[in-house]
Amino acid sequence: MIEVDGAYDLHVHSAPDLFPRVADDVRMVQEAAAAGFAGVVMKNHFEGTASRAALAARGVSGLRVYGGLVLNRYVGGVNPHAVEAALRLGARVVWMPTLDAACHRAAFGFGGGFLAQSSGLETQADGLDLLRDGRLVPEAREVMALVKEHGAALATGHVGLDEIRALVAEADAQGFRKLILTHPYDRAPGLTLEQVEALARPAVRVEFVFCSITPRWQFTDAAAIAHCIRTIGPARVVISSDGGQAHNPMPAEGYRRFVALLHAEGIAKEDFRVMCRDNGDFLLHG
DSSP, X not given: OOOOTTOEEEEEOOBSSSXXXXXXXXXXXXXXXXXXXXXXXXXXXXXXXXXXHHHHGGGOSSOEEEOEEXXXXXXXXXXXXXXXXXXXXXXXXXXXXXXXXXXXXXXHSSBSSOSSOOOSOOBOSXXXXXXXXXXXXXXXXXXXHHHHHTTOEEEOXXXXXXXXXXXXXXXXXXXXXXXXXXXXXXXXXOOOHHHHHHHOSTTEEEEEEGGGGSTTTOSSOXXXXXXXXXXXOGGGEEEEOOBOBTTSOOHHHHHHHHHHHHXXXXXXXHHHIIIIIIHHHHHHHO
């Protein structure tokens, strides 16, 4: 068995939430600490989690607990003011739109939720697009500059391929080296191996998550993810759980299972140190 001691999970969900969750903040953090994780980042599609993370961290030792912010319409969309406040409160990951991204809306036929779980805020409204006349909107460039200034990481969320390409180009222009390509094989963004390979570069970490291969999602499988890891190299990859769904195991357990499945697909033991520990440490603290 591959040990996950010292790993960072940059993508965990817990209650309170509008989606059903397997555990609340405190229990999720306690389970991660007991499993030997070095740190976790709490994510919520509807609100910032920096303050929640600070409170949840009080009950554990040896585990760093961080919050983040997702730029959905509930915080004003791609809103630099909300981003600056979140970063000043300690957020370490900012996600571009997820449930409200135009790509998510096109992929699922609606915004605000998933086929596998409902938030109660599903909508047919137009989704958020980071491009205007083929160029990245000024607010997105400002958000990246703020994230860079605070040494945090920026994740692509559920935006589409053209928007991701624009974010990668902007990262190159700004000298920003902490861009996370969020679960590329999920329905949103729904990328191919060739597209991921073209986007993988020193400024980008490709995030693969356990949730992508679980029964009620099944966007891909461990074999396809392992093949991509071998193609682009572990230095370009970060492993997360994206766990916390009520029908899935605890995030820490899901992460452990994901690592075991990837190892069974031929990913070498030494590669997990890079993908699970070193890259997460750089994105949060580098």
